[in-house]
Amino acid sequence: xxxxxxxxxxxxxxxxxxxxxxxxxxxxxxxxxxxxxxxxxxxxxxxxxxxxxxxxxxxxxxxxxxxxxxxxxxxxxxxxxxxxxxxxxxxxxxxxxxxxxxxxxxxxxxxxxxxxxxxxxxxxxxxxxxxxxxxxxxxxx
Numbered sequence: 310x311x312x313x314x315x316x317x318x319x320x321x322x323x324x325x326x327x328x329x330x331x332x333x334x335x336x337x338x339x340x341x342x343x344x345x346x347x348x349x350x351x352x353x354x355x356x357x358x359x360x361x362x363x364x365x366x367x368x369x370x371x372x373x374x375x376x377x378x379x380x381x382x383x384x385x386x387x388x389x390x391x392x393x394x395x396x397x398x399x400x401x402x403x404x405x406x407x408x409x410x411x412x413x414x415x416x417x418x419x420x421x422x423x424x425x426x427x428x429x430x431x432x433x434x435x436x437x438x439x440x441x442x443x444x445x446x447x448x449x450x
Contacts (some may be wrong), residue, residue, distance in 0.1 A: 316380070328416050331362075340412020341366070342403040406431070 328339035335358060337344075347359040374381050387395075403409045406428050408417070414432070417425020 324411075324415060325419070328411075328419075332416070338412055338416040340408045340416065342400075342409035343412060402432075402435075 331337055331339045337358075344359050344362050347355055348363050351359075406413070408425075408428065410429065410432050413422075413425040413428040418429060
């Protein structure tokens with residue numbers, strides 16, 4: 310069985326390859342929030358590829374769960390309202406930052422975008438701060 314780092318390497322290569330293919334074939338950056346937003350508010354001639362992309366993410370995740378369910382196991386349990394709040398804040402931050410971690414972190418940095426570098430450092434920094442604060446309040450550490 311391959312080691313976890315090998316799965317991470319393979320996953321990263323697949324994400325990077327898919328982002329490069331989308332940019333080459335469609336001239337679009339593979340920012341998941343922007344792609345998904347285009348499914349929710351479609352424009353003529355711009356809907357089908359977005360729907361196929363999102364369906365591929367869902368189907369890929371489902372297949373991953375079927376064939377390697379232990380990768381989806383988590384020991385972190387949070388109440389549904391906290392998870393919903395976290396999802397809302399991620400969506401809000403995505404809009405505020407003009408893109409998501411996939412668009413900025415994978416595609417923007419690989420295109421040497423200073424804006425994407427700043428956005429990605431901000432995403433990571435705020436995430437680290439949130440985990441730190443949460444651990445203080447929840448675990449008292």
